Amino acid sequence: MSKTMTLTLQIWRQRSANTPGSMQTYKLEGVNEHMSFLEMLDVLNTKLTKEGQDPVAFDHDCREGICGSCAMVIDGRPHGPRKGTTACQLHMRTYKDGDTITIEPWRAKAFPVIKDLVVDRGALDRIVAAGGFVSVNTGVTVDANAIPVGKKNADEAMDYAACIGCGACVAACPNASAMLFTGAKVGHLVKLPQGQVERRGRVLRMVEQMDREGFGACTNHRECSEACPKEISFDAIELLNREYMRAQVTNE
Amino acid sequence: MTDAKRPGRLSTLARSTIGAKIVMAITGVILVGFLVVHMLGNLQIYLGPDTMNHYAQTLKGTPALLWGVRAVLLASLVLHVLAALRLKKLNTAARPQAYAVPRRYRVTSTAARFMLLSGAVVLAFIVYHLLHFTVGVTNPADFNLHEVLDVATQTWVRNDNEQLIAKLPPEMVRHDVYSMFVRGFMNPLVAGAYIVAQLLLAMHLSHAVASMLHTLGLSKGTAARQRNINIGRAIAAVIVLGNLSFPIAVQAGLVHL
Numbered sequence: 092m093s094k095t096m097t098l099t100l101q102i103w104r105q106r107s108a109n110t111p112g113s114m115q116t117y118k119l120e121g122v123n124e125h126m127s128f129l130e131m132l133d134v135l136n137t138k139l140t141k142e143g144q145d146p147v148a149f150d151h152d153c154r155e156g157i158c159g160s161c162a163m164v165i166d167g168r169p170h171g172p173r174k175g176t177t178a179c180q181l182h183m184r185t186y187k188d189g190d191t192i193t194i195e196p197w198r199a200k201a202f203p204v205i206k207d208l209v210v211d212r213g214a215l216d217r218i219v220a221a222g223g224f225v226s227v228n229t230g231v232t233v234d235a236n237a238i239p240v241g242k243k244n245a246d247e248a249m250d251y252a253a254c255i256g257c258g259a260c261v262a263a264c265p266n267a268s269a270m271l272f273t274g275a276k277v278g279h280l281v282k283l284p285q286g287q288v289e290r291r292g293r294v295l296r297m298v299e300q301m302d303r304e305g306f307g308a309c310t311n312h313r314e315c316s317e318a319c320p321k322e323i324s325f326d327a328i329e330l331l332n333r334e335y336m337r338a339q340v341t342n343e
Numbered sequence: 344m345t346d347a348k349r350p351g352r353l354s355t356l357a358r359s360t361i362g363a364k365i366v367m368a369i370t371g372v373i374l375v376g377f378l379v380v381h382m383l384g385n386l387q388i389y390l391g392p393d394t395m396n397h398y399a400q401t402l403k404g405t406p407a408l409l410w411g412v413r414a415v416l417l418a419s420l421v422l423h424v425l426a427a428l429r430l431k432k433l434n435t436a437a438r439p440q441a442y443a444v445p446r447r448y449r450v451t452s453t454a455a456r457f458m459l460l461s462g463a464v465v466l467a468f469i470v471y472h473l474l475h476f477t478v479g480v481t482n483p484a485d486f487n488l489h490e491v492l493d494v495a496t497q498t499w500v501r502n503d504n505e506q507l508i509a510k511l512p513p514e515m516v517r518h519d520v521y522s523m524f525v526r527g528f529m530n531p532l533v534a535g536a537y538i539v540a541q542l543l544l545a546m547h548l549s550h551a552v553a554s555m556l557h558t559l560g561l562s563k564g565t566a567a568r569q570r571n572i573n574i575g576r577a578i579a580a581v582i583v584l585g586n587l588s589f590p591i592a593v594q595a596g597l598v599h600l
Contacts, residue, residue: 103443114443167447193444200437263446265456266434268360298359307437308360308430310458311554312451326563333560335361 094124096188100135102147103195108203114193124184128171129154129161131183148207156180156320159255162262163208164195169259169318177257177320197258199267200305214304215256215272221300222293223276225285244282251279253321263318266307271315273301274327277334291341294334360433366426368555370419375552375578377416382585385524388598392521393499396490399520424466431459454550461547468540475527482533485526488519525600528593537590541583548579 097120105112119135126134129151136146152160161178165171171181186192194208202210240248252275260271277294280286286293309328316325356362387394402409454461471481479486489508490499492515501519502508508516528534553575562568592598 101444164442164444164446167442167444168449195443198438198440198442200439265448265451267437268434270361298361302358302360305437306360307434308364309558310430310434310455311550311557312448312455314448314451317449324565325557325568326565329557329560329562329568331560332361332364332558335359336365336560339356 094188095120096122096124096183096186096190098122098131098186098189099191101191101193102207104147104207105196105204106206108205112204112207114195122183124182126183127154127179128165128181128183129179148205148209150209151179154179157255159257162197162210162212162257162259164197164262166193169197169262170257170320174317175320175322177255180320197262199258199261201267201269202258202261210258212256212258214306215258215269217304218269218273218297218300219256219276222289222296223280225280226289227285238284240283248279248282251275251282251323251327254279254319254323255321257320259318259320260315260323261306263314264307264309265312265314266310268309268315269301269304269306270309270328270331271319271323271325273297274329274331275323278327278330281330281334290334291338294331294338298331298335360430363426363430364558366422367430368558370423370426371551371555372559373415373419374423375548375555375582377412378548378582379578382582385589386585388521388524388589389592392490392519395521395524396499396517396519400517403518420466420469424462427459427462452550454546455554458547458550461543464540464543465547468536468543471536472540475533476523482527482530485523488522488526490517490519491515492517522600524589525593525598528590531594534590534594538587541586544586545579545583548582549576551575552578 097118100117100119101114102117103112104115117135117139119131119138122131122134129149132147132149139146150160150162152158154161156177156179159177161170163170163178165178165181170176170178172185173181196202196204196208197210197212199210201214202212204210254272254275256272258269258272261267261269264271277297280293281290311328313325316323316327356365384398387398475481476486487505489502491502491508491511492498493500494515499517501522528537553572556562556571556575557568562571589598
């Protein structure tokens with residue numbers, strides 16, 4: 092037997108980017124403790140649709156914690172209360188019958204609200220497009236392990252590459268800074284031999300794009316790495332600072 | 344990605360957020376370094392008037408060094424404040440719409456969140472402190488105190504005869520910094536203002552020192568970062584406890600005229 096609960100939901104409703112939004116209260120009964128947070132919202136939306144109301148718009152795709160789509164601040168924390176957990180992997184057993192839960196979108200100038208909880212995170216894509224890749228010739232697929240990579244570097248590169256680009260770091264930062272994201276993208280390439288050729292230009296261009304998008308600057312609160320569902324270390328920011336300084340003083 | 348259109352160097356440093364942070368950090372290192380030296384120098388108050396006044400005489404006796412250091416400190420302070428204001432403006436603009444529900448922070452501190460406020464109080468204090476003890480306009484009666492060299496005994500003796508002091512060669516006269524210091528802190532209002540300012544400085548430094556180590560990218564790994572945070576708080580505590588001891592010691596009568 093699974094338990095069910097009744098919840099009070101306070102959700103940010105905003106019809107479009109240019110209309111002002113506000114928090115709306117909904118009562119939801121019969122929430123199963125085994126539901127994921129998004130399934131709970133599905134139940135709410137089914138109810139709202141049946142009642143002829145507009146369902147709550149929210150981003151979702153894989154629902155298994157790897158796509159980075161589900162972006163929502165739950166009770167004042169990006170992705171909710173559990174560490175290293177995306178909103179889709181958060182389960183209702185975390186909550187008790189009678190709880191009130193607040194849900195609102197990421198708040199940043201660089202992430203304009205499209206509707207309700209959905210924000211445009213294209214700014215992160217543009218930072219990657221500015222240099223978060225390696226240029227290689229197309230042609231025959233290179234053999235696996237043709238370029239040796241040390242274990243330590245491979246591990247660190249993988250840890251940075253775990254970033255799913257969800258934007259929780261920006262949402263958690265008091266300054267809406269995207270430095271953890273940018274640091275992870277710079278970090279995973281700088282740890283690999285393939286990333287060395289464009290090392291200097293990459294960090295300069297990505298930081299320039301990051302600034303152009305209107306993200307804030309890091310003041311070392313370290314909230315980003317605590318909120319990150321993939322637990323990207325704050326090392327990413329220190330690495331970004333070092334890479335940026337290195338790029339200022341070298342020609343490579 | 345070709346590197347034909349590489350961004351320029353100093354131009355990107357001056358414009359970028361990370362560039363402004365680096366300016367904050369490097370000027371911060373200079374200012375914290377000065378605070379340590381300043382506090383250690385003032386500890387000589389506990390060694391008595393002769394040591395303290397000799398120290399002051401030595402500093403004033405090397406004007407090139409004195410003014411060189413002052414110029415570097417002033418430049419650092421100005422750059423530090425300008426970079427802080429620029430970053431604050433950018434950071435405020437980065438979130439035009441606030442969260443409807445206050446966020447629940449996990450690791451940040453009150454000190455980290457109110458750096459601009461504590462910095463503004465410390466800046467106001469620096470201005471007052473310079474007017475008080477360096478320029479001598481807030482308490483002129485305490486400021487123009489001198490000692491004169493007694494040639495017979497080769498000791499320095501307090502002398503308030505301004506006409507005599509004006510006639511004596513400079514090597515025979517020195518500022519009585521010890522008395523200025525003690526008289527300054529005998530006023531409970533002045534002592535209280537210094538204590539409040541030091542508490543705000545403690546708040547500022549408790550985040551600032553660790554923050555500049557992070558910005559300079561000096562910690563790799565969580566353990567190293569926690570160590571740097573602890574080092575930062577220890578440096579802040581040493582500076583502020585030393586500084587707090589001065590008004591308290593005078594008020595308690597441990598250091599007296």
